[in-house]
Structure formats: C-alpha cells, structure tokens
Amino acid sequence: MYSFDDLVRFSSKILQAAGLNEEKASVIARLFVTADAMGHDTHGLKLVAFHMPDIEDGHMLLEGEPDVLQDRGATVVWDGKRLSGVWLAQKALSLAAERAKQYGTCSIAIQRAHHTGCLEAFLPELTEQGLIAMITNSVPASKLMAPFGGLDRALSTNPFAVGIPTGDVPILIDMSCTICAGTKIMRWVDEGKKTPGYWIQDAQGNLSNDPTILFSEPKGTLLPIGGHEYGHKGYNLALMVEALTQGLSGFGGADYSEHITPGSTNGGKADLSVDRLGPVFIQVTDPEAFLGLEAFERQTKHLVDSCKNSRPINENEPVRLPGTKGYLGLKRAKEVGLELYPGIMEDIIPIAERYGVELPDPLPGT
Numbered sequence: 001m002y003s004f005d006d007l008v009r010f011s012s013k014i015l016q017a018a019g020l021n022e023e024k025a026s027v028i029a030r031l032f033v034t035a036d037a038m039g040h041d042t043h044g045l046k047l048v049a050f051h052m053p054d055i056e057d058g059h060m061l062l063e064g065e066p067d068v069l070q071d072r073g074a075t076v077v078w079d080g081k082r083l084s085g086v087w088l089a090q091k092a093l094s095l096a097a098e099r100a101k102q103y104g105t106c107s108i109a110i111q112r113a114h115h116t117g118c119l120e121a122f123l124p125e126l127t128e129q130g131l132i133a134m135i136t137n138s139v140p141a142s143k144l145m146a147p148f149g150g151l152d153r154a155l156s157t158n159p160f161a162v163g164i165p166t167g168d169v170p171i172l173i174d175m176s177c178t179i180c181a182g183t184k185i186m187r188w189v190d191e192g193k194k195t196p197g198y199w200i201q202d203a204q205g206n207l208s209n210d211p212t213i214l215f216s217e218p219k220g221t222l223l224p225i226g227g228h229e230y231g232h233k234g235y236n237l238a239l240m241v242e243a244l245t246q247g248l249s250g251f252g253g254a255d256y257s258e259h260i261t262p263g264s265t266n267g268g269k270a271d272l273s274v275d276r277l278g279p280v281f282i283q284v285t286d287p288e289a290f291l292g293l294e295a296f297e298r299q300t301k302h303l304v305d306s307c308k309n310s311r312p313i314n315e316n317e318p319v320r321l322p323g324t325k326g327y328l329g330l331k332r333a334k335e336v337g338l339e340l341y342p343g344i345m346e347d348i349i350p351i352a353e354r355y356g357v358e359l360p361d362p363l364p365g366t
Contacts, residue, residue, distance in 0.1 A: 001337040001366035007033045010360045011048055014348070017355035018055045019062045020084075028086045028117075035118030037333035038326030040174075041341035042183035043118035049347040051115065054276065060084060060114045066091075069111075069250075074103040077249060078110045082277060085116035089135060089280055093122055096284035097131055104289030109244075110280040111251030113137070120174035120326055123163030127170035130293045132285040136160035138245045139278035140253040144185075144214065145178050146221040148235035151205055153221055156278070157182045158241035163323075165287075166304050167297040172323020177238035178222045185211045185222065199223050241281075249279035337363045 008029045015025035036044030054060040059082065066078035066088060076095070080088045092108040099106035119135050126133035136159065143153040157176040164171040176182075179199040188195060188211045198207040203218035207228060213220035224234025246252025287296035310319050345359075352359055 001339045001363045002360050003363060004033060004037060004334045004338055006360040007036075007045065007338060007340075010352070010357065011045055011348075013357045014048060014352055014355055015055075017357055018052065020055070021063070024062075024084060024087045027090050028084055031086050031090065031117060031121045033333075033338070034121040034330060036340060036344075037330040037338050038118070038120055039329055040118040040120060040326070041344065042181065042187055043121075044344070045340065045348060046183075046344050047115070047117055049351060052351055054114065059276075066110065074099060074106050076106070076108045078108065080110045080113035080277075080280075082112055082114055085110075085113035085137070085276075085278070085280060088113045089116050089119075089122060089137075089282065092280070092282045093126060093133065093135070093284065096133075096282050097126060097129060100131060100284040100286040101288075105283065105285040107248075107281070107283040109249035110282070111249035112277050113280050115276045116278070116280055118174070119159055119161035120172050120323065123161060123172050123174075123323075124170065124327060124330065126284060127163040127165040127172070130165050130287065130297075131163075132165065132287065133163040134160065134283045135280065136241050136245055137278050137280040138242050138252070139276060140246060140251075140256060141277070142182070144182055144222040145224055145235075145238060146201070148224060148232045151201075151203060151221070153219070155224075155235075155238045155242060157222065158238045158245075160237075160241055164300055165293070165297060166300040168301070168304075169321070169324050169327050171300070171304070171321050172327060174323070174326075175225075177234045177241060178224055179227065179234070180222070182222070185214060189215065197227075199227070201228070244281040245279040248281055251279045337366070339366070 011032055012025045012029035015028055016022055032044050032047055051060065061082040064081060064083065066080050066083060069079055070077040088110055092110060096106040096108050116137050122135055123133055138158045139156045142156050144157055145155040146152055147154050157178045159176040161174040194209040195211055198209050200208045200211060200213050200220050200222055202208055202213050202220040214222060224231040224238060226233040287293045304321055307321060308319050312318050
C-alpha cells in the first residue's frame with residue numbers, strides 16, 4: 001500500500017523525465033492515481049506504461065496548448081494537436097466550469113486528443129462545486145463494436161461519464177456503450193482469461209467468452225450494452241456519443257481514408273492502439289442558472305433516498321448509487337493509502353529505472 005500523494009509525485013516525476021512539463025505531468029499523474037483509487041485500475045497508473053511508447057516516439061505531443069477553432073462563449077472547439085487527452089480534458093473542464101457559472105452551461109468539443117484515461121476521475125472536482133458535468137469520447141480508428149444486427153465493426157467503445165451533485169455523495173455515472181471497456185478486454189487477453197459472460201460475437205455472429213476472437217482473423221466484435229437480445233440500447237447510446245464527439249469536434253471516422261481496426265497481438269499482449277487520437281465532448285451545467293442548487297439538490301437527494309430505501313433483493317447487498325464506491329474509495333485512499341492492482345507497479349519499475357526516478361516507499365506495515 002502506498003500514499004496517494006507519493007504515487008502522484010512518483011508518476012509525475014516519470015512523466016517529467018520523459019519530457020512533459022511539471023504542470024502537465026502533475027495533472028496527468030493526479031488523475032491516473034485518482035482512477036486507481038476509484039477502482040478503475042485499468043485506467044490508472046497502468047497508463048504510465050501504456051502511454052510511454054507514444055510519449056517516447058512522439059505520437060503524443062508533449063509541449064504546447066490546444067488551438068482554439070471556435071469560441072462563442074458558451075460553446076468552444078479546440079484542436080488538441082495530439083496533446084495528452086487527460087490534460088486537455090482537465091483544462092477544458094476547468095474552462096467549462098468557469099463559463100457555466102457565467103452562461104449557465106458551457107460545452108467544449110476537442111478534436112485530436114490523445115487517450116483521455118478514466119472519465120469518472122474528472123467528476124468529483126466538478127460535483128464538489130455543485131456543478132453537473134458530462135464528458136465523453138470516442139476513438140474513430142479503434143472500432144470494436146458492430147451496429148446492432150451487424151457483423152462488421154463500425155463503432156468504438158464510446159465511454160461517457162456524468163457527475164450529479166446531491167449535497168452529499170454525488171452520483172457518478174461512468175460506462176462504455178459496449179458491455180465492457182476495451183482495456184478490460186486487453187487485461188483478460190494478457191492474463192489468459194475468459195470474459196465473465198458471452199460478451200463477444202465471432203465473425204459469423206456466434207456468441208463467445210473468448211476475448212482473443214477480437215484480435216485473430218477473422219476478427220469478431222465486442223457486443224453493445226444489452227448483448228444480442230437488447231443491444232439496440234447500447235447501439236443507440238454509441239450513435240449519440242459519436243455524434244457529440246465526432247460531429248461537434250469536426251474530427252472522426254470521415255477523416256480516415258480506409259477502415260482501420262485495432263490490429264494484432266504484440267508479444268502475446270493485446271494492442272488496441274493503432275491510433276489513440278479521439279474527439280472529446282464536455283458539457284458543464286450550473287444549477288444556479290435554473291432554480292438554484294438548493295432546489296436541484298432537494299430533488300437529487302430525494303432520488304438518492306428513494307433508490308437506497310428500495311428493499312434489496314439480497315439483504316446483505318443494499319442498493320447503491322453509481323459512483324458511491326469510487327467516491328468513497330478516493331476519500332479512503334487519500335486518508336489511509338492505496339493498494340495497487342497486482343502487476344501495475346512491476347510494469348512501471350523498468351520505466352522508473354530507465355529515467356532514474358526513485359520508487360515510492362510502501363506505507364509502514366503494508
């Protein structure tokens with residue numbers, strides 16, 4: 001188990017040694033560790049190793065600011081120019097929060113952002129200000145999902161997250177439009193495991209729990225939320241996400257001259273990174289511009305209470321709200337420390353040694 005702050009400093013030093021400035025490295029590192037603390041261990045410090053090839057070969061731009069393509073006050077469009085999607089999203093959310101307090105709401109679309117990491121990790125900072133926040137992104141070159149009723153890949157996993165203040169523990173929704181995230185698939189392939197359910201279809205449309213089907217010819221597809229029977233629901237959400245991200249940013253599948261899909265295995269490990277550039281859409285809303293935060297939280301608190309007071313199917317498993325576990329996990333990690341998923345630190349150690357960055361000390365007694 002490690003101190004939350006020690007892990008942030010450690011990962012920030014690695015990113016700085018690789019060429020990022022202190023401000024960018026600190027933002028990225030904090031959000032990586034936040035993701036681990038919230039339980040998203042495929043989108044936390046694991047991304048230090050995941051992103052390092054792109055950092056070192058120049059695929060991720062390390063210096064500079066996004067170009068402003070459009071600014072109408074309550075709506076903004078940036079060209080991310082291959083800068084870190086984590087840093088860009090945090091910068092955009094800060095601007096959107098400021099503008100939302102002025103205009104009531106602010107929407108920002110970003111084209112050509114590098115990988116954005118864990119979307120839920122961005123939300124607590126906004127909900128603690130009494131703001132509603134939504135963030136979503138897609139990756140046009142990394143398609144894993146077929147349209148409902150189809151066999152050929154046409155859509156990315158299309159994650160989205162929404163933060164809703166309640167006056168207490170916020171509602172934090174974070175999900176992809178596929179049954180699971182692509183990084184989960186990568187982990188199961190790397191660990192030689194099957195998916196928990198029949199979440200994949202092969203090239204002929206047969207259901208499977210073998211994730212390697214996504215990387216061997218002929219390639220299969222990852223099913224949308226709802227699977228074979230009700231997958232129209234995930235398909236509908238995916239269309240919405242791609243319209244918001246790709247349509248409003250002006251960057252998407254139409255910019256690729258050929259159908260590109262995530263390609264192969266790399267030394268036995270899954271590789272979903274043919275091109276990690278993707279558009280991002282962010283929207284922040286201030287309830288004070290409507291009937292006020294007090295009125296808003298009165299309703300959301302009632303909503304939360306109604307759900308939590310519902311009789312549970314299993315009396316040992318009371319009804320929870322989305323994000324509660326992650327939010328309390330983040331609070332606990334900052335107070336008592338964080339235990340990383342097995343293998344994460346082991347993947348980072350060679351990078352730290354290469355750059356001469358000293359490893360953090362585990363907390364006493366752990």
